[in-house]
Amino acid sequence: MSKRTATLPLVLPPREAGSPAARWLYATLRAQILAGRLPAGARLPATRDLARQQGLSRGTVVAAFEQLRAEGYVAGTIGSGTYVNRVLPDELLHVRRAGRVAPAASPAPARHVARLARRLRALPGYERRPTRAFRANVPALDLFPISLWAQIASRRLRRATAQQLLGCDALGYRPLREAVAHYLITSRGAQCVPEQVAIVSGVQEALDLVARLTIDPGDVVCVEHPGYVSATSVFTAYGARVRAVAVDEEGMRVPDGRARGARLAYVTPGHQHPLGMAMSLRRRFALIDWARRAGALILEDDYDSEFRYAARPLPALQGLDTHGVAALTGSFSKVLFPSLRLGYLVVPPDLVDRVAAAKSLANLHTPLLDQAVLCDFITEGHFGRHVRRMREVYAARLGVLLDGTRRYLTGLLDVSGIEAGLQTVGWLAAARDAATVARAAAARRVEVIPLGRPALGTVPREALLLGFAAVDEEEIMRGVRELARVLGRPAPLP
Amino acid sequence: MSKRTATLPLVLPPREAGSPAARWLYATLRAQILAGRLPAGARLPATRDLARQQGLSRGTVVAAFEQLRAEGYVAGTIGSGTYVNRVLPDELLHVRRAGRVAPAASPAPARHVARLARRLRALPGYERRPTRAFRANVPALDLFPISLWAQIASRRLRRATAQQLLGCDALGYRPLREAVAHYLITSRGAQCVPEQVAIVSGVQEALDLVARLTIDPGDVVCVEHPGYVSATSVFTAYGARVRAVAVDEEGMRVPDGRARGARLAYVTPGHQHPLGMAMSLRRRFALIDWARRAGALILEDDYDSEFRYAARPLPALQGLDTHGVAALTGSFSKVLFPSLRLGYLVVPPDLVDRVAAAKSLANLHTPLLDQAVLCDFITEGHFGRHVRRMREVYAARLGVLLDGTRRYLTGLLDVSGIEAGLQTVGWLAAARDAATVARAAAARRVEVIPLGRPALGTVPREALLLGFAAVDEEEIMRGVRELARVLGRPAPLP
Numbered sequence: 001m002s003k004r005t006a007t008l009p010l011v012l013p014p015r016e017a018g019s020p021a022a023r024w025l026y027a028t029l030r031a032q033i034l035a036g037r038l039p040a041g042a043r044l045p046a047t048r049d050l051a052r053q054q055g056l057s058r059g060t061v062v063a064a065f066e067q068l069r070a071e072g073y074v075a076g077t078i079g080s081g082t083y084v085n086r087v088l089p090d091e092l093l094h095v096r097r098a099g100r101v102a103p104a105a106s107p108a109p110a111r112h113v114a115r116l117a118r119r120l121r122a123l124p125g126y127e128r129r130p131t132r133a134f135r136a137n138v139p140a141l142d143l144f145p146i147s148l149w150a151q152i153a154s155r156r157l158r159r160a161t162a163q164q165l166l167g168c169d170a171l172g173y174r175p176l177r178e179a180v181a182h183y184l185i186t187s188r189g190a191q192c193v194p195e196q197v198a199i200v201s202g203v204q205e206a207l208d209l210v211a212r213l214t215i216d217p218g219d220v221v222c223v224e225h226p227g228y229v230s231a232t233s234v235f236t237a238y239g240a241r242v243r244a245v246a247v248d249e250e251g252m253r254v255p256d257g258r259a260r261g262a263r264l265a266y267v268t269p270g271h272q273h274p275l276g277m278a279m280s281l282r283r284r285f286a287l288i289d290w291a292r293r294a295g296a297l298i299l300e301d302d303y304d305s306e307f308r309y310a311a312r313p314l315p316a317l318q319g320l321d322t323h324g325v326a327a328l329t330g331s332f333s334k335v336l337f338p339s340l341r342l343g344y345l346v347v348p349p350d351l352v353d354r355v356a357a358a359k360s361l362a363n364l365h366t367p368l369l370d371q372a373v374l375c376d377f378i379t380e381g382h383f384g385r386h387v388r389r390m391r392e393v394y395a396a397r398l399g400v401l402l403d404g405t406r407r408y409l410t411g412l413l414d415v416s417g418i419e420a421g422l423q424t425v426g427w428l429a430a431a432r433d434a435a436t437v438a439r440a441a442a443a444r445r446v447e448v449i450p451l452g453r454p455a456l457g458t459v460p461r462e463a464l465l466l467g468f469a470a471v472d473e474e475e476i477m478r479g480v481r482e483l484a485r486v487l488g489r490p491a492p493l494p
Numbered sequence: 495m496s497k498r499t500a501t502l503p504l505v506l507p508p509r510e511a512g513s514p515a516a517r518w519l520y521a522t523l524r525a526q527i528l529a530g531r532l533p534a535g536a537r538l539p540a541t542r543d544l545a546r547q548q549g550l551s552r553g554t555v556v557a558a559f560e561q562l563r564a565e566g567y568v569a570g571t572i573g574s575g576t577y578v579n580r581v582l583p584d585e586l587l588h589v590r591r592a593g594r595v596a597p598a599a600s601p602a603p604a605r606h607v608a609r610l611a612r613r614l615r616a617l618p619g620y621e622r623r624p625t626r627a628f629r630a631n632v633p634a635l636d637l638f639p640i641s642l643w644a645q646i647a648s649r650r651l652r653r654a655t656a657q658q659l660l661g662c663d664a665l666g667y668r669p670l671r672e673a674v675a676h677y678l679i680t681s682r683g684a685q686c687v688p689e690q691v692a693i694v695s696g697v698q699e700a701l702d703l704v705a706r707l708t709i710d711p712g713d714v715v716c717v718e719h720p721g722y723v724s725a726t727s728v729f730t731a732y733g734a735r736v737r738a739v740a741v742d743e744e745g746m747r748v749p750d751g752r753a754r755g756a757r758l759a760y761v762t763p764g765h766q767h768p769l770g771m772a773m774s775l776r777r778r779f780a781l782i783d784w785a786r787r788a789g790a791l792i793l794e795d796d797y798d799s800e801f802r803y804a805a806r807p808l809p810a811l812q813g814l815d816t817h818g819v820a821a822l823t824g825s826f827s828k829v830l831f832p833s834l835r836l837g838y839l840v841v842p843p844d845l846v847d848r849v850a851a852a853k854s855l856a857n858l859h860t861p862l863l864d865q866a867v868l869c870d871f872i873t874e875g876h877f878g879r880h881v882r883r884m885r886e887v888y889a890a891r892l893g894v895l896l897d898g899t900r901r902y903l904t905g906l907l908d909v910s911g912i913e914a915g916l917q918t919v920g921w922l923a924a925a926r927d928a929a930t931v932a933r934a935a936a937a938r939r940v941e942v943i944p945l946g947r948p949a950l951g952t953v954p955r956e957a958l959l960l961g962f963a964a965v966d967e968e969e970i971m972r973g974v975r976e977l978a979r980v981l982g983r984p985a986p987l988p
């Protein structure tokens with residue numbers, strides 16, 4: 001902390017009638033130092049300012065400061081500033097630390113917590129370890145052109161108008177909504193006008209907004225099995241009865257009678273999470289037809305389809321919907337960087353006003369200048385260039401992973417070729433347990449996420465999720481060799 | 495839109511078996527142009543790329559392009575790029591516009607909407623008109639040092655680590671949480687450790703998170719009357735039964751029997767919104783005692799107490815709480831700029847994990863680099879300097895407002911001197927109707943918000959909310975003179 005921040009007016013508890021002013025001020029400041037409210041290094045206000053603020057004479061304040069200085073609580077001279085001592089006597093430090101650890105004086109009363117809050121489970125936190133093979137869901141952050149981004153941001157901020165400092169509509173900065181609509185129409189085959197596009201704080205917020213609009217406690221929501229756990233956590237928090245619908249080679253099956261009365265189906269047709277296949281065209285139409293008959297909304301999460309390695313991408317499911325039953329969400333996290341928290345949500349026209357109301361009550365709107373920087377990044381062509389560049393890099397990394405596992409792991413770990421995304425799946429030989437393999441790999445600094453036993457096709461097999469985008473080709477080969485060791489067939493040294 | 499964004503792969507619907515490839519491609523591209531999916535000026539992919547993407551021969555693509563060019567849909571030459579024509583024949587334009595306006599082909603089914611969503615009412619949008627006397631709730635945005643902010647942002651972004659591009663804890667960027675805790679302790683008299691501080695997207699998100707944690711449908715929530723409408727909207731959306739508790743000269747009264755079973759009380763003790771008085775110390779202690787006995791949480795909104803014109807600020811109510819019943823929220827919108835969407839929420843220790851879970855499910859975390867820039871702005875002393883500078887500017891503007899109304903409006907509009915904030919209240923003479931005055935003032939380009947008839951003291955009078963921070967002294971005097979005209983006592987010309 002800088003010393004300067006403490007020169008804002010100091011707030012002191014009121015003085016009891018009858019206590020001498022200098023004594024009161026000394027005791028109060030001392031108590032604040034001991035309690036850690038005035039931490040080591042904090043600058044006390046100038047005596048003149050403090051006197052005025054507290055309605056005391058300057059002599060009173062000087063007297064109190066002198067006593068604090070004499071006892072070792074503060075240092076410095078009048079004129080150059082007075083600071084809380086960085087090194088306090090041992091006995092003081094002891095009291096002070098205790099004060100910092102236990103902020104509330106007496107225990108809180110039995111706290112009432114809302115039912116929604118009791119269903120909340122925090123999502124897993126960020127990994128703080130170095131990025132390794134085969135970290136999933138993370139792009140190659142070291143290849144993001146951050147200097148270019150900084151330059152665009154600096155230009156945008158310097159030119160910001162008073163209106164841009166004030167705010168924007170709940171659904172976002174209009175030029176960005178137009179740019180995103182254009183991008184989704186031309187590159188993802190979506191069907192929308194800019195009015196249907198909401199700029200949100202990532203897919204996570206899109207899930208939250210859609211859950212608010214569609215779920216009452218007890219309502220049925222369909223999710224893919226296996227599927228994206230963080231989505232299920234949101235639906236569960238809103239009190240949904242979650243129906244896990246099996247995934248086969250064509251993607252999620254059409255929900256059956258167990259999903260009667262379903263309000264929502266959450267799907268990842270572009271690149272099923274976690275298994276990686278694209279939903280077949282036939283299945284997409286069947287799902288739209290089911291939603292129309294059921295009166296349910298489909299939420300399509302197009303989370304990493306920018307990185308497509310096959311020649312002919314399928315259009316987004318939302319683009320095939322002529323009944324207004326499909327919403328589309330996606331994130332800029334995987335193309336740009338996740339901590340930016342920017343994504344989009346496209347909804348059918350009749351839900352636009354409700355999304356705007358939900359978004360404005362939740363947080364008014366997504367930070368405007370971040371949106372404006374992204375808008376420039378897209379419209380100036382940097383977005384498209386970065387996607388193309390990363391697609392080449394990731395395709396090469398995927399190639400290394402496929403080659404490596406074919407050479408060293410055939411029969412032990414069969415890795416799926418995929419059409420899009422940042423990760424793929426490795427299928428273990430029948431007798432293997434994914435969780436055990438993952439633990440053994442972790443001991444060799446290789447990260448794989450065990451998927452258990454997805455019943456895909458006729459033989460349920462254990463599987464591992466393997467990310468290939470975040471690390472370079474050398475690290476991918478290290479990961480392959482370590483996995484070969486874990487699975488009992490050591491590869492020759494490179 | 496730039497042309498470049500359209501050079502990402504084009505997503506086309508699948509080709510029907512048996513139709514000749516060139517004919518299919520021509521018809522498909524033509525349909526996309528007519529439907530507005532390929533807008534005027536959009537660049538088509540290079541023939542070579544499109545051929546590869548669609549699995550066609552290059553000759554097929556060239557043939558389709560030639561036909562589109564011959565019919566006037568596209569222009570440009572092979573080699574230099576092919577663009578959708580900006581000027582299309584009239585009959586095409588007609589079709590195309592229709593396609594843009596009506597995105598969904600058939601009407602949506604009767605849509606089921608969750609109960610929570612049916613209670614949502616959008617908050618008022620941003621004012622797009624020029625800032626005038628007496629715009630409320632807005633700081634002097636033209637005096638914000640945006641170049642300095644841009645410089646700090648640029649430096650932060652250029653130095654961002656891969657970890658910072660990835661993310662942070664749900665409660666925020668740790669160094670900012672420390673800086674905010676320090677600021678709240680030293681300048682606002684709050685009592686907290688950094689672990690209790692959550693960085694949120696403004697007070698609006700703090701309201702939403704606290705409502706999630708405390709309110710089940712049917713629960714009682716106490717708010718001030720008159721009070722902050724956007725807060726009440728959030729509580730109502732979560733199904734609360736809202737009890738309006740009268741405000742007197744000491745701030746909100748202690749809730750009575752009608753508030754039995756209350757889960758939450760939302761208060762603005764620093765500068766009551768909208769009336770402007772500070773809650774008395776006696777009332778603060780009484781409210782804490784009520785909350786302890788009721789098992790309720792107090793949410794203190796310290797929305798603009800940075801700008802304090804009286805000498806001795808009272809400490810935050812949260813700082814007086816020794817029972818763990820008070821939470822504290824505030825925004826950086828009023829000091830910096832509102833479109834940044836950054837604020838804080840300090841909660842009792844036992845609620846920290848629940849706030850983290852709610853925040854992570856809602857949007858993972860607040861954008862990290864915005865937080866890091868604010869952290870630098872605070873710790874390098876810019877925040878404190880800007881607060882001090884604005885406090886002087888606003889104090890002078892308030893002085894002009896008080897002088898002006900005393901000179902020209904005594905007996906017609908009595909303006910309260912206030913201790914803090916960006917706005918104050920003008921009390922109308924007994925016979926006047928605030929809404930009528932506000933309409934007449936609007937016709938003279940003066941904005942005042944009618945407060946109706948707050949029963950403060952023994953004589954209920956109509957009142958107007960008057961902002962004085964957003965506009966300069968000349969504009970304030972213009973507003974005073976226009977109000978004098980509206981109220982029937984024209985002031986002499988300046």
